[in-house]
Amino acid sequence: MELLLAIILWPFVVFAVGLALILLFDVSGPGIFGAFSAFWWVLLLVVLVVMGRKNKLSGKPQTAYEQLETTRQFAIIASIALLLPIFVRYLFKVFDSGLPAAILGLMLGFGVAAWGMFIKGHKAVTYGNIIGGAIIILYVYAQLWNMGDVARIIAAAFGLGAAVVVSVIKLKDKLS
Amino acid sequence: MNTKNAAVKIVFGSIIFLFSGALAYFAASYSEKNGWLDYWITLVLFAALFMTVGILVSRIFSISLGFLFSADVLFLYALGANVETVQVIYKAILVAFILVALYFVAWYKIPEESSTGSAPPDNI
Numbered sequence: 001m002e003l004l005l006a007i008i009l010w011p012f013v014v015f016a017v018g019l020a021l022i023l024l025f026d027v028s029g030p031g032i033f034g035a036f037s038a039f040w041w042v043l044l045l046v047v048l049v050v051m052g053r054k055n056k057l058s059g060k061p062q063t064a065y066e067q068l069e070t071t072r073q074f075a076i077i078a079s080i081a082l083l084l085p086i087f088v089r090y091l092f093k094v095f096d097s098g099l100p101a102a103i104l105g106l107m108l109g110f111g112v113a114a115w116g117m118f119i120k121g122h123k124a125v126t127y128g129n130i131i132g133g134a135i136i137i138l139y140v141y142a143q144l145w146n147m148g149d150v151a152r153i154i155a156a157a158f159g160l161g162a163a164v165v166v167s168v169i170k171l172k173d174k175l176s
Numbered sequence: 177m178n179t180k181n182a183a184v185k186i187v188f189g190s191i192i193f194l195f196s197g198a199l200a201y202f203a204a205s206y207s208e209k210n211g212w213l214d215y216w217i218t219l220v221l222f223a224a225l226f227m228t229v230g231i232l233v234s235r236i237f238s239i240s241l242g243f244l245f246s247a248d249v250l251f252l253y254a255l256g257a258n259v260e261t262v263q264v265i266y267k268a269i270l271v272a273f274i275l276v277a278l279y280f281v282a283w284y285k286i287p288e289e290s291s292t293g294s295a296p297p298d299n300i
Contacts, residue, residue, distance in 0.1 A: 003234060004231065004234050007231075007237065007241065007244070008230075008244060010241070011245055011248050015248045015252065015274075019252065019274060022252065022256045023259070023267065023271065026259045026260070026267070076282050079274075079278055080275065080278050080279070083271050083274060084275065086271055087268060087272060087275065090264050090265075090267055090268035090271060094265055125279065125282045128278075
């Protein structure tokens with residue numbers, strides 16, 4: 001079973017990355033989140049710079065196997081970060097861009113971002129969740145802006161509540 | 177790892193990948209021309225067959241990976257060409273399923289930072 005999982009790992013990762021790119025073209029239209037928009041290139045550049053600096057600072061040359069592991073980790077991070085907002089976009093389409101979809105999107109966005117911030121030792125899940133959660137939050141707030149005053153109040157209240165909870169948990173040692 | 181041995185395995189895996197893809201494509205074109213099965217359905221059936229064969233021969237890495245990557249390409253090609261015709265709810269379910277699988281892989285199979293010094297397997 002272990003051998004089988006090891007064998008299908010790389011083909012699965014390649015499939016996930018390919019699926020994410022295909023569905024990105026499917027969901028995106030014109031605007032800031034469009035398929036070739038500057039948003040994605042800037043995000044990719046930032047991620048590459050951060051990962052490049054991290055590798056440089058570690059000072060340790062990587063073996064070919066370690067480079068392969070790093071590449072696989074990066075592919076999984078990119079897949080999770082892209083598929084999460086794509087899933088929320090499909091939720092919006094299923095619920096006709098209504099308030100239920102927005103609330104679900106907010107819960108998912110803040111939920112995965114907070115999960116990413118608090119778990120330790122699983123870099124792929126951490127970075128994938130934080131980046132994916134941030135994109136979801138940006139997208140949902142962009143959609144909520146057009147839904148009227150009540151939706152904006154809900155969005156602001158949700159964001160405030162999530163920020164307070166996360167801050168209290170992260171900073172509880174410094175509060176006393 | 178013997179470099180020459182690894183190169184031979186990569187070459188054979190690549191040959192299997194290319195020929196299996198070509199077989200699926202030609203069979204799908206022939207099937208559509210003769211009115212037996214739709215082009216895309218034939219491709220998906222071949223992809224499923226290659227995935228099954230790849231899993232069954234998992235002991236021989238190069239053959240297995242050749243078939244599995246070929247199945248990857250066929251599935252992605254069929255999905256990419258027909259993504260607009262699939263209903264949104266099914267796309268959402270597919271994305272949810274792949275996300276759960278990705279989390280499983282990332283949680284259990286990706287080595288943690290403390291163990292990145294582990295040696296690569298010898299039997300690839």
